[in-house]
Amino acid sequence: MIPAWFKHNTPLQAQIRDAERRVLQREALVRLGKIKLLENLRHQITSIPNLALAGGIGFISGELSKCPKRQLSSSAVNVPNTEKTPFRNAITLILMARTFYTSFPVTWLIKRFKQSEISARKPD
Incomplete structure (x- = not known):
């Protein structure tokens, strides 16, 4: 089927109206698709299995990325931090x-x- 805007025997105003109608239909379809996509995404993100999976992955990556603690010498443990910083002064x-x-x-x-x-x- 040949679109109306491609036909040479229709008047220019009819071609413009047809093009505007198609643009409005396309905008409505895009808006509807956006709404459906956001609803689907929100549903998938807030589903309990996905939240549990994300929490588990976060916990495991946090446990794996922990740095080993440094061993402090016995003389360093007993020395209090007496350094005065502007924050401590405030x-x-x-x-x-x-x-x-x-x-x-x-x-x-x-x-x-x-x-x-x-x-x-x-x-x-």
């Missing part, structure tokens, strides 16, 4: 601020200060 500062805030009731002082300001402004 953590120490944050913990000190938290300790200070919890031990020293800053909110109580602010509230008390505001109350004293209010009472100072009131005319007796």
Whole structure:
């Protein structure tokens, strides 16, 4: 069968309409195929046997890729890590601020200060 757009005896407008109709049909078929493919893929990925297989493969590859632990000398085991890094300094500062805030009731002082300001402004 010869397509309508190939026939020379049909008017140009009819050929254009036919081509547009075929493009729209093709887009609809592609959209439908995409939906079916995604549903099938989602079903296969979330099926219990496939999830169990993936978990097993991940566990086995994790076990096989473990590096052997180094043996530390007895003198290295007893030496604490006293190196100060910027990260450790920041953590120490944050913990000190938290300790200070919890031990020293800053909110109580602010509230008390505001109350004293209010009472100072009131005319007796």
